[in-house]
Amino acid sequence: MARWGMVIDLDKCTGCQECTVACKEENNVPYGSPEEQERRQDPFWHKVIAASEGEYPSVNIEMVPMPCMHCDNPACVQVCPAIATYRRDDGIVMQNYRRCIGCKYCMVACPYGARAYNYKEQEEHEYHRIDPPPTRDVIGSWPFPYRTHGMVEKCTFCFHRIDAGLKEGKQIGVEVVPACVEACPAKARAFGDLDDPHSEVSKWLATRGAIRLREQMGTQPKVYYLAK
Amino acid sequence: MKQEPDRLQAGESSTLGSQDNNRIEKPKKKKSGRLLVSRRAFLGVSAAATAALTAGYALKRPGANLIAPPDNIYEETTEEWFATSCLNCPTRCATRVRVQNGNAVRITSNPLSKVSDGKTCPRSRIGLQVLYDPERIQNPMKRKNSQKGKGVDPEWEAISWTQALSEISNNLKSLRDSGTPQKLAIFQGLNSNSVEDMIARFAKAFGTPNVITGDALDDEASKAGEWMADGHYTLSAYDLEKTNYILSFGAGIIESQKPLARNLRMWGKIRRERPNRAKVVVIDPRCSVTAAKADQWIAIKPGTDAALAMAIANVIISEGLYDSDFVSQWTHGFEEYKNLALNSKYSPESASSITGIDADVIRQIAREFADTSPAIAWRGRGATCWPNGSYASYAIFCLNALVGSIDVPGGVTYQQYPEYKEMPEVTEDSVAQAGNAKDAIDLRKKGKFLAANMVTNQAADSIIDGSPYAIEFAIGFNSNFNMAAPGTARWDEAMAKVPFYVHVSPSFTEMSEYADIVLPACSLLEDWAYEHCPPGSGFTEVKIKQPVVSPLHESKTIGDIIFALAYQIGDGVAQSFEDIGDSAEGFVRYRTESLISWNDFRENGVWIGPDYEFYKYDTIFDTPSKKFEFRSGNLEALLKASGYGTVATEDCLPQYKEPEFGGDESSYPLNLVTYQPVMNVANGSQNYPWAQEIYLVMHGYGWMNLIEVNEDTAHENGFKDKDVVWVESPFGKIQARARVFQGIHPEVVAIAQGQGHYADGEWADGIGVNPNDIIGVYYDELSGQSSLFNTRVRVYKA
Amino acid sequence: MELNFVTIEGKSKGYKITIGILAAITLIGLLCFGISYYYGHSVFGSSNVIPWGMPIVLAIYFIGLSAGSLILSTLVYVFGQEQYKPIGRMAVLLAIVLIFGAMISIAVDLGRPENFWRLFMFFYWNNMTSMFAVNGILYGGYFVISIAYMGIILSGSKVWMKRWGCLAIGWAALVHMGTGAIFGFMAAKEAWFSPVKPFEFLTAAITSGIALLIVVMILTMKFTGRDIKKDIVLSLGRLLTVSICVLTTLIFIDKLTHIYAPERAAAMYSIAGPYSWIFWGCQIGLVVIVPLVILFNRKLRTVKWTGLASLSVVVGIFFERYFLVIPQAGFPQHYYPGHIEGVYGAIGSFVLTPAEMGMSIGIATCLGLLFMLGLKFMKTLPEKTEEELVVAAAKLAPPQAETPADASASSEAETSAEVDQPEPAAPETPAEE
Ligand SMILES: Nc1nc2c(c(=O)[nH]1)N[C@H]1C(S)=C(S)[C@@H](COP(=O)(O)OP(=O)(O)OC[C@H]3O[C@@H](n4cnc5c(=O)[nH]c(N)nc54)[C@H](O)[C@@H]3O)O[C@H]1N2
Ligand SMILES: Nc1nc2c(c(=O)[nH]1)N[C@H]1C(S)=C(S)[C@@H](COP(=O)(O)OP(=O)(O)OC[C@H]3O[C@@H](n4cnc5c(=O)[nH]c(N)nc54)[C@H](O)[C@@H]3O)O[C@H]1N2
Numbered sequence A: 001m002a003r004w005g006m007v008i009d010l011d012k013c014t015g016c017q018e019c020t021v022a023c024k025e026e027n028n029v030p031y032g033s034p035e036e037q038e039r040r041q042d043p044f045w046h047k048v049i050a051a052s053e054g055e056y057p058s059v060n061i062e063m064v065p066m067p068c069m070h071c072d073n074p075a076c077v078q079v080c081p082a083i084a085t086y087r088r089d090d091g092i093v094m095q096n097y098r099r100c101i102g103c104k105y106c107m108v109a110c111p112y113g114a115r116a117y118n119y120k121e122q123e124e125h126e127y128h129r130i131d132p133p134p135t136r137d138v139i140g141s142w143p144f145p146y147r148t149h150g151m152v153e154k155c156t157f158c159f160h161r162i163d164a165g166l167k168e169g170k171q172i173g174v175e176v177v178p179a180c181v182e183a184c185p186a187k188a189r190a191f192g193d194l195d196d197p198h199s200e201v202s203k204w205l206a207t208r209g210a211i212r213l214r215e216q217m218g219t220q221p222k223v224y225y226l227a228k
Numbered sequence B: 001m002k003q004e005p006d007r008l009q010a011g012e013s014s015t016l017g018s019q020d021n022n023r024i025e026k027p028k029k030k031k032s033g034r035l036l037v038s039r040r041a042f043l044g045v046s047a048a049a050t051a052a053l054t055a056g057y058a059l060k061r062p063g064a065n066l067i068a069p070p071d072n073i074y075e076e077t078t079e080e081w082f083a084t085s086c087l088n089c090p091t092r093c094a095t096r097v098r099v100q101n102g103n104a105v106r107i108t109s110n111p112l113s114k115v116s117d118g119k120t121c122p123r124s125r126i127g128l129q130v131l132y133d134p135e136r137i138q139n140p141m142k143r144k145n146s147q148k149g150k151g152v153d154p155e156w157e158a159i160s161w162t163q164a165l166s167e168i169s170n171n172l173k174s175l176r177d178s179g180t181p182q183k184l185a186i187f188q189g190l191n192s193n194s195v196e197d198m199i200a201r202f203a204k205a206f207g208t209p210n211v212i213t214g215d216a217l218d219d220e221a222s223k224a225g226e227w228m229a230d231g232h233y234t235l236s237a238y239d240l241e242k243t244n245y246i247l248s249f250g251a252g253i254i255e256s257q258k259p260l261a262r263n264l265r266m267w268g269k270i271r272r273e274r275p276n277r278a279k280v281v282v283i284d285p286r287c288s289v290t291a292a293k294a295d296q297w298i299a300i301k302p303g304t305d306a307a308l309a310m311a312i313a314n315v316i317i318s319e320g321l322y323d324s325d326f327v328s329q330w331t332h333g334f335e336e337y338k339n340l341a342l343n344s345k346y347s348p349e350s351a352s353s354i355t356g357i358d359a360d361v362i363r364q365i366a367r368e369f370a371d372t373s374p375a376i377a378w379r380g381r382g383a384t385c386w387p388n389g390s391y392a393s394y395a396i397f398c399l400n401a402l403v404g405s406i407d408v409p410g411g412v413t414y415q416q417y418p419e420y421k422e423m424p425e426v427t428e429d430s431v432a433q434a435g436n437a438k439d440a441i442d443l444r445k446k447g448k449f450l451a452a453n454m455v456t457n458q459a460a461d462s463i464i465d466g467s468p469y470a471i472e473f474a475i476g477f478n479s480n481f482n483m484a485a486p487g488t489a490r491w492d493e494a495m496a497k498v499p500f501y502v503h504v505s506p507s508f509t510e511m512s513e514y515a516d517i518v519l520p521a522c523s524l525l526e527d528w529a530y531e532h533c534p535p536g537s538g539f540t541e542v543k544i545k546q547p548v549v550s551p552l553h554e555s556k557t558i559g560d561i562i563f564a565l566a567y568q569i570g571d572g573v574a575q576s577f578e579d580i581g582d583s584a585e586g587f588v589r590y591r592t593e594s595l596i597s598w599n600d601f602r603e604n605g606v607w608i609g610p611d612y613e614f615y616k617y618d619t620i621f622d623t624p625s626k627k628f629e630f631r632s633g634n635l636e637a638l639l640k641a642s643g644y645g646t647v648a649t650e651d652c653l654p655q656y657k658e659p660e661f662g663g664d665e666s667s668y669p670l671n672l673v674t675y676q677p678v679m680n681v682a683n684g685s686q687n688y689p690w691a692q693e694i695y696l697v698m699h700g701y702g703w704m705n706l707i708e709v710n711e712d713t714a715h716e717n718g719f720k721d722k723d724v725v726w727v728e729s730p731f732g733k734i735q736a737r738a739r740v741f742q743g744i745h746p747e748v749v750a751i752a753q754g755q756g757h758y759a760d761g762e763w764a765d766g767i768g769v770n771p772n773d774i775i776g777v778y779y780d781e782l783s784g785q786s787s788l789f790n791t792r793v794r795v796y797k798a
Numbered sequence C: 001m002e003l004n005f006v007t008i009e010g011k012s013k014g015y016k017i018t019i020g021i022l023a024a025i026t027l028i029g030l031l032c033f034g035i036s037y038y039y040g041h042s043v044f045g046s047s048n049v050i051p052w053g054m055p056i057v058l059a060i061y062f063i064g065l066s067a068g069s070l071i072l073s074t075l076v077y078v079f080g081q082e083q084y085k086p087i088g089r090m091a092v093l094l095a096i097v098l099i100f101g102a103m104i105s106i107a108v109d110l111g112r113p114e115n116f117w118r119l120f121m122f123f124y125w126n127n128m129t130s131m132f133a134v135n136g137i138l139y140g141g142y143f144v145i146s147i148a149y150m151g152i153i154l155s156g157s158k159v160w161m162k163r164w165g166c167l168a169i170g171w172a173a174l175v176h177m178g179t180g181a182i183f184g185f186m187a188a189k190e191a192w193f194s195p196v197k198p199f200e201f202l203t204a205a206i207t208s209g210i211a212l213l214i215v216v217m218i219l220t221m222k223f224t225g226r227d228i229k230k231d232i233v234l235s236l237g238r239l240l241t242v243s244i245c246v247l248t249t250l251i252f253i254d255k256l257t258h259i260y261a262p263e264r265a266a267a268m269y270s271i272a273g274p275y276s277w278i279f280w281g282c283q284i285g286l287v288v289i290v291p292l293v294i295l296f297n298r299k300l301r302t303v304k305w306t307g308l309a310s311l312s313v314v315v316g317i318f319f320e321r322y323f324l325v326i327p328q329a330g331f332p333q334h335y336y337p338g339h340i341e342g343v344y345g346a347i348g349s350f351v352l353t354p355a356e357m358g359m360s361i362g363i364a365t366c367l368g369l370l371f372m373l374g375l376k377f378m379k380t381l382p383e384k385t386e387e388e389l390v391v392a393a394a395k396l397a398p399p400q401a402e403t404p405a406d407a408s409a410s411s412e413a414e415t416s417a418e419v420d421q422p423e424p425a426a427p428e429t430p431a432e433e
């Protein structure tokens, strides 16, 4: 079984945020409003944060794209009472909207702020995708196009692409990648099987020392960063 | 653990499965079949909560809580992909759009495009929100309120296309009948290349020299600089892919510089996709995203880039680091240039006192620049949109020649353009000829604007003064100068003064507030057009713009509008538009079929020209000496022709001339600079929530722009981060939240461009401020370029 | 001493008005809940940074009070401290009402309250590594145990009282430690993360439980025209003193370990950050300093002053909960070395929205309502002594003096809305930014 992971090369990354927009576009994630941003109720499955250090003129500002880290030891899964968030065998930490009771415990537990709560009913837009799941049996966590308020959402590593790609016998990580990886104009992101030494991610990881965010949390994230 | 819940789902699905069938058509009408099972369970828990739940259930908006896809989705979903192109900035990238059930649902890059290596910038995707912007102009409308002004409600009244077009063409006809076609002004914002071509043709056939484009808000000084050196009045292209060193003078390489998508792609490539990683040094008064991502950020005192460039030349020449082969063989005027550069005025030490950059740092970057080959000196608007910006542009561009980075892999290249099918000559009738012979109202090529092709901002003053003659009628195609040009109040006054103004664009903007008639134009996803890439890639690429959905509301493509007007006006105007396709679609086909078959073009979306060839030294220099000129023969000839008598050598050399500032240093100690953040959609509107919510990535805020100042500056002026402050210039003052941080020169106030709208719609109006409200009207006189960064301000707590 | 317990009549006008007012406010709360269910939690003040709001503040506050009162009631039934007998039943009633309130609070704070049952799919569809799931068992069990306990007490079986009491006390302790674990085990919320949290919670529970009982007892006795037993109040006051001291020690240890640790930003945020005034003013001021000053002062050993000290504790612990759930959760996470700019690095903000406040107040009044109904339908109050009856009769106008039953009913005319404490506590919550 594969263990999906992502590598983000901060030296290639341009801080352009196309990943953020592509994720919204791909997953019909609603947009916020000035008021919601002020109150931090706007949903993001992916964000690009800026972290600064130093004083003028030797400041160092780093822009760090952050999807869900799909932790191997996910704090969110550990605390979810309803098994609404769970780790799949391939390492993707999934969210089942049908089971989620909206207790927000997982949001409290996640050390990466990766989870967003759905604060209001989603407005429907013409541009929302209506991709049906591959089979009719998949009812529940398929992200399109319906969502309801009162539940927690997060990045799914675009599992729908991966699942569909596997069914079609495509090469995951080469032919089929998550939306944010596909969109990245700098090709600063790679996706693939961390256990496969020939996968794109393993190759990237072999080039330079990689870091993971907040390793001290013991969550074993599967998103790696190659530093500048 | 995984299995159990699935059982649960199966059990629930019967109650949850029933969904509405018409979701897409009528999004608001949906039934909910949920809650039966769970409600019963809940009853046992709390009587009170259950009652509330029932209340909630009864209140429940229909359509909530649908999670499972409706059954019919499998049968009913149709899906298509279209190749088209973006127009959210002048880069015009090739895109593909996915259309489900007649709705555009996804925009992505076109992998066949070579310019950006099959990538786009984030704003390409925002095209969806441009298309479905709820506040688009829906149908032709006429103004009922005869009063015009900022904040005055035009009192729009819907009219038919027929009425609108005949009213406009009658007016235009009478202009021609009275022999004053020059009294028509055409304003042109960001338009497709094909529309630009049509507008130019229309203006010429009609007889007006007054096509006012936004070019002189843009990059004219930069273009003039290159023209002085090599005769190309254009932006420079760089072979980014193979360069090893980039020295950026105020160019937002990965946030704005054209062609942005290509720059973003190449950034990844030059950093880690080749064995040798390119070094990037950014000279900018503020730590832009480009600077933050670069290897070195050098904070410069605004307006002094030319001094820095000359000092770099000083180091390179005095240390003998220049490419003597190229210089001796292919350049002209090196001796004069050398003498000037070695002048003590440009020693690193004295340049240091001008620019505020350490002499050692100047030496360091000069040596690196000369030693790392190929290297690029890249001038952005930050260095050139200044009084005397042409000279600054020239000075920076010359550095490339100094190290031999001209037309070599990894250096400056010469953009190639596609050869569309030639159109028949314009039929210029006698009326048109008389009109075309008049001076343009923007005074281009006249008086102080010697070399200018366009002096956008002068048009406002000319209209207000009614000189050289009054403008009676104006049409604006996608323009928004009331927002984009410094001194916005002048444009408000000018537009109120134009007796009849027609605004053609997909969405309302500040300029459309002054229109007598607005016409709904197609947005980028409904339009027919061809586009080619701006300078950047070297080789050329033509992209199609074709409708992916049928035009929403009553919008029409600008091409069709121009054809209709031309035919209705008749005479030479109508004749000029015969046999060139007869419609927007036909025009695109007519012009491009010589390059690529129509079917292939529509299918692939792009046509790519031949690979770029380097080292064309014997053909590329369009100068009197047919060489690269450190002493500009082109400029000398122009000055001579303009009656300057004897032209001093100094006037023809790249150099630092201290720019004029708006406001005196003692009462306005700080310098206001603006920049275009990556989420600034360069199409006049900002009514796009996806862009708005992540507008300022460096600052971690959206939905605003901020008054960015250094911590020391804030401390001196007695305010803190997040305080609301006033920025006051001699020309006005604006108020917004302060952003106090370390990444900015202490003498500088920075404000992101693109906010402060008041006529766009829910997601743009009232958000942030427009710095152009307080920027003074200054020019780089040679090129007519508006100066944007030379306004002095003071900042204090509100 | 053989005590007889009675119900109150509940026919007086005051009683009815009070019930009416409480019911009305409860209905408003219900409406607020309906609104939140309809529009989503956007009508609440919670955010992606501070996911939990007032309902959770109330929930853990109620759980604390409940566990505290239950533990106290076992003094009578397990440890044979007979002097507390008059209030034993009331303590159990209070415990039941409060745990019920806590569960409602949690239910209405869920995004999908109709899925509340999923919390109680013990082991089967629950993930037992979740402290929520564990607490589902603890709370559910606790609810059942305390109801049974009440039944046993009402039935009067001494042996079972003792046995069941032992179970109840242990369970109550677990309940509150479990609640503490919800917060204390969250490594991601640095201001919470602490092994001491379960014990701190337990001690805080006992402290607030004792204090609440003192307050409720004084008020109930007063408004039902019974004598307030000074010795009970004072000895409860002594217990309160002890538990405050223990609590103080735990708070001290908790903060100290965090300030010593290399990552001390979160602890410093708690004690010196923008919201630290709540910590110093309410947690330390109202819970520790004010009551200890009163309780250690011999001259102030009166019913009134002990009552005031208890009130201070009850209010103070409420703010302690508030501080924990809201401001402390807002401490920004350090995703990446350096200062995180903008919203992602900002301290979370919280708005007290009308819907959330209405709902919270509604929950509190609902509990008041239940408590009053409990007094009416369960024999919880000690029978009035002869003296009390005489006093009561004397107070009344002659016409009704013949019928003692009526007399006792009428004396409740003075019953005020202030029967239950949480209700005034909630509206006092200050608005956070
Ligand atoms: N995202 C985005 N991209 C765009 C556009 C857009 O609106 N948004 N517009 C497109 C268009 S029309 C154009 S013309 C291009 C323009 O692209 P650029 O030429 O890159 O222009 P700006 O984005 O305005 O960036 C100007 C930079 O110069 C800096 N600067 C200001 N004063 C000085 C100075 O004195 N010296 C130096 N060295 N630097 C200075 C500013 O801080 C800022 O970082 O971008 C294109 N791309
Ligand atoms: N202070 C300051 N001022 C500046 C700048 C700066 O950096 N600082 N930058 C300057 C620069 S570089 C420029 S280029 C100018 C730009 O200024 P302008 O040339 O005036 O262009 P925009 O304001 O972008 O207006 C574009 C128009 O296109 C329309 N439009 C939007 N989408 C579409 C579409 O899909 N199809 C069609 N057909 N039309 C569409 C919009 O309604 C709008 O009317 O601003 C300049 N002003």
Ligand code: SF4
Binding pocket: A068, A069, A070, A071, A074, A075, A076, A077, A093, A109, A110, A111, A112, A113, A114, A115, A154, A219
């Ligand atoms: S990043 Fe957060 S949400 Fe994602 S798996 Fe890890 S703990 Fe869970």
Ligand code: SF4
Binding pocket: A079, A080, A081, A082, A083, A084, A085, A099, A100, A101, A102, A103, A104, A105, A106, A107, A151, A152
């Ligand atoms: S909010 Fe949903 S996913 Fe998160 S812990 Fe609660 S039930 Fe699990």
Ligand code: SF4
Binding pocket: A022, A023, A024, A026, A027, A045, A046, A067, A068, A154, A155, A156, A157, A158, A178, A179, A180, A181
């Ligand atoms: S992997 Fe998919 S869901 Fe996750 S951030 Fe990327 S686009 Fe969004």
Ligand code: SF4
Binding pocket: A008, A012, A013, A014, A015, A016, A017, A018, A019, A020, A048, A065, A183, A184, A185, A186, A187, A188, A189
């Ligand atoms: S899309 Fe790629 S380059 Fe842009 S911010 Fe995301 S990771 Fe960085």
Ligand code: SF4
Binding pocket: B086, B087, B088, B089, B090, B091, B092, B093, B120, B121, B122, B123, B124, B259, B260, B261
């Ligand atoms: S660079 Fe310009 S044209 Fe290309 S995708 Fe971005 S906004 Fe569109």
Ligand SMILES: [Mo]
Binding pocket: B217, B218, B219
């Ligand atoms: Mo521009």
